[in-house]
Amino acid sequence: MSEIETIGFHYVVEAAGCDPEILGNADRIREIFLEAAKVGNMEVKSSYFFKFSPTGVSGVVIVAESHISVHTWPEKGYAALDVYTCGTKAEPEKAVDYILEKFRAKYAHVSEIKRGIEEDDDTFTHMIMTWEESLRKNGNGKG
Structure with a gap:
């Protein structure tokens, strides 16, 4: 079976059990x-992040390949992540993994959309492919 040619990869991530302080x-x-943009081999062009009162953050990093964005609900330990890249140079899955690790997510529901x-x-x-991951056992990454 041949590989489907696509213009871009879009990762939509529901991250749960994240560190509320982060x-x-x-x-x-x-x-x-x-740092996730660097890890994912993306060229940063701009960024903007906004802290809501009393809680929560929305933000975006614009990269030459497209964007990385987030909306957070610290009180729920939940973050809605979005990583979209075009071209063949970027490695968006590495950026997603890095963010999940740094957010200390315990669980992620990931949809990869070939756009x-x-x-x-x-x-x-x-085309959409979806999977779920338990990222940290016992809350510390160890079994």
């Missing part, structure tokens, strides 16, 4: 995302 800290999330699959009639479609 999820409430816009500066720390910015640091994590900027920009060209059809014969000059239209485009996408």
Whole structure:
């Protein structure tokens, strides 16, 4: 079976059991995302993060390949992550793994969307693959 050609990869991640202190800290999330872009071989162009009152952060890192974004709910230990890249240079799955590790997520539901699959009639479609991961046992990464 041949590999499907795609313009981009879009990862939509539901991260649970995350460290609430990290999820409430816009500066720390910015640091994590900027490093995640490096880990994922992406070229950072800009970033913006906003801390809500009383809690929560929304933010985005614009990369040459597209973006990394987040919305957090520290009181629930939950983060909604979005990593989208175009081209062949970036490694978005490495960025996702890095963010989940730094957020100390215990669980992740991940959807990988292959976007920009060209059809014969000059239209485009996408394909979705979804999986779940238990990331840390007993809350510390050890069995």
